[in-house]
Amino acid sequence: MLDLKGYGPALAEGAVVTIELAFLSLALALTLGLLGASAKLSGNRVLTGVATAYTTLIRGVPDLVMMLLFYYGGQVAVNALSDYLWETRQIDFFFQFDPFISGVVTIGLIFGAYMTETFRGAFLAVDVGQIEAAKAYGFSRWHTFRRVMIPQMLRHALPGIGNNWQVLLKTTALVSIIGLTDMVRVAEEAAKAERMPFHFFIPVAAVYLLLTAGSELFIKWLDKRANVGVVRGN
Amino acid sequence: MPDFIAEWLNENDIFNAMTLMEYWGGMVTTVQLVFLSLVIGLLIALPLAILRTVRNPFVSGPIWLYTYLFRGTPLLIQLYIIYYGVAQIPGIQETFWWTIFREPFYPALLAFTLNTAAYTTEILRGAIIATPNGEIEAAKAYGMGWLLRMRRIILPNAARRAVQAYSNEVIFMLHASAIASVVTIIDLTGAARNIYSRFYAPFEAFIFVALLYMVLTFILVFAFRKLENHLLRHQRPAGS
Numbered sequence: 332m333l334d335l336k337g338y339g340p341a342l343a344e345g346a347v348v349t350i351e352l353a354f355l356s357l358a359l360a361l362t363l364g365l366l367g368a369s370a371k372l373s374g375n376r377v378l379t380g381v382a383t384a385y386t387t388l389i390r391g392v393p394d395l396v397m398m399l400l401f402y403y404g405g406q407v408a409v410n411a412l413s414d415y416l417w418e419t420r421q422i423d424f425f426f427q428f429d430p431f432i433s434g435v436v437t438i439g440l441i442f443g444a445y446m447t448e449t450f451r452g453a454f455l456a457v458d459v460g461q462i463e464a465a466k467a468y469g470f471s472r473w474h475t476f477r478r479v480m481i482p483q484m485l486r487h488a489l490p491g492i493g494n495n496w497q498v499l500l501k502t503t504a505l506v507s508i509i510g511l512t513d514m515v516r517v518a519e520e521a522a523k524a525e526r527m528p529f530h531f532f533i534p535v536a537a538v539y540l541l542l543t544a545g546s547e548l549f550i551k552w553l554d555k556r557a558n559v560g561v562v563r564g565n
Numbered sequence: 566m567p568d569f570i571a572e573w574l575n576e577n578d579i580f581n582a583m584t585l586m587e588y589w590g591g592m593v594t595t596v597q598l599v600f601l602s603l604v605i606g607l608l609i610a611l612p613l614a615i616l617r618t619v620r621n622p623f624v625s626g627p628i629w630l631y632t633y634l635f636r637g638t639p640l641l642i643q644l645y646i647i648y649y650g651v652a653q654i655p656g657i658q659e660t661f662w663w664t665i666f667r668e669p670f671y672p673a674l675l676a677f678t679l680n681t682a683a684y685t686t687e688i689l690r691g692a693i694i695a696t697p698n699g700e701i702e703a704a705k706a707y708g709m710g711w712l713l714r715m716r717r718i719i720l721p722n723a724a725r726r727a728v729q730a731y732s733n734e735v736i737f738m739l740h741a742s743a744i745a746s747v748v749t750i751i752d753l754t755g756a757a758r759n760i761y762s763r764f765y766a767p768f769e770a771f772i773f774v775a776l777l778y779m780v781l782t783f784i785l786v787f788a789f790r791k792l793e794n795h796l797l798r799h800q801r802p803a804g805s
Binding site for chain 1: 634637638639640641642643645646649650653736739740741742743744746747754757758761765767768771772774775778779782783
């Protein structure tokens with residue numbers, strides 16, 4: 332059996348951290364994506380401009396640089412705010428900007444930009460007739476959005492969401508660089524201490540492989556379910 | 566140098582000639598690393614993609630496994646395995662390979678190359694198998710052999726189909742190369758991290774480097790758009 336030299340529990344805890352981080356980032360990314368896509372399709376010039384600036388900025392900058400900026404810069408910003416509040420209003424406010432929060436915020440922001448594009452394409456793929464029909468039934472704009480657009484859009488968005496999720500999962504490895512004890516970090520420490528890089532990194536790689544392979548199956552199943560009523564032409 | 570730039574450079578503590586040279590050095594390293602890994606990766610990916618479409622599972626199977634493993638795990642772990650792992654190969658420290666792999670640049674180059682080759686193989690394979698059957702039948706009808714068909718018909722058209730996805734892969738590689746800084750390479754991100762820790766100025770150090778990456782990204786996007794227009798010029802509507 333695989334002998335993890337006593338690092339087994341730490342690695343397992345690290346794996347849980349990785350998974351938590353991935354799911355929280357996904358939730359943030361989906362929210363931002365939905366907002367971003369709605370803004371881009373709103374027809375409002377300011378909203379469209381803001382959303383376009385967001386997606387363009389994010390796609391131009393490496394994820395690691397963004398993470399370092401949020402992690403180191405976030406703490407400096409919190410410190411400055413804390414000083415300011417204390418000096419002007421005597422309010423004692425402080426919090427530690429920890430790597431987990433920085434990781435969730437950064438990964439959520441990055442994939443929010445990709446999700447924006449995914450959702451935008453999916454919204455555009457919804458048949459206009461559906462929206463007209465909803466209007467004819469007297470649905471309000473919000474009602475049309477929630478009852479007609481969202482359910483039909485999701486079917487088109489699913490493959491894109493799946494791809495983004497796979498990339499997101501692998502991006503979580505980066506938080507080990509800013510000091511979060513996820514499984515990559517534990518493996519790195521163990522590999523250095525025991526001088527056995529293959530011994531510790533290969534199991535971690537296998538966990539990632541398991542996660543991506545499992546996700547692939549799950550997304551396929553979801554896709555099948557979502558397309559139940561659809562006749563596919565050949 | 567115009568006076569106002571010289572003045573501005575003298576007045577601030579962070580962006581002096583020395584740190585700018587550090588950024589420049591980092592930029593050179595990043596561009597070298599990304600360019601070399603992309604070129605070598607593409608050269609590896611092309612034959613692999615062709616072999617991956619072969620029906621024989623003993624040929625296509627191992628290639629599938631290779632791309633599956635490298636696409637299913639984070640690049641950071643691949644980098645760690647190669648960077649820390651190479652030193653552990655018994656006896657390597659006595660061979661000439663050690664003089665090469667002792668530098669962090671080469672393990673990083675190897676990791677990046679293998680990673681991008683895996684993604685590129687799948688992109689090219691997708692483009693190759695999307696070749697319309699009629700084109701292949703027509704080529705056969707003209708008496709073209711497998712090699713000629715591949716060279717004259719399948720690959721040129723596959724290149725057109727692949728260029729969009731490949732441009733994404735190139736930009737992905739540029740951004741992914743930032744992790745080279747964790748194995749002590751002074752690339753763009755590495756330079757920014759050094760400057761951050763020297764001045765404790767996260768915003769200046771990282772926002773500046775983010776802008777540099779953005780410039781590189783937009784140059785690539787522009788270049789690929791030109792290339793795409795060039796490759797697809799026959800599809801442009803007549804008269805435009």
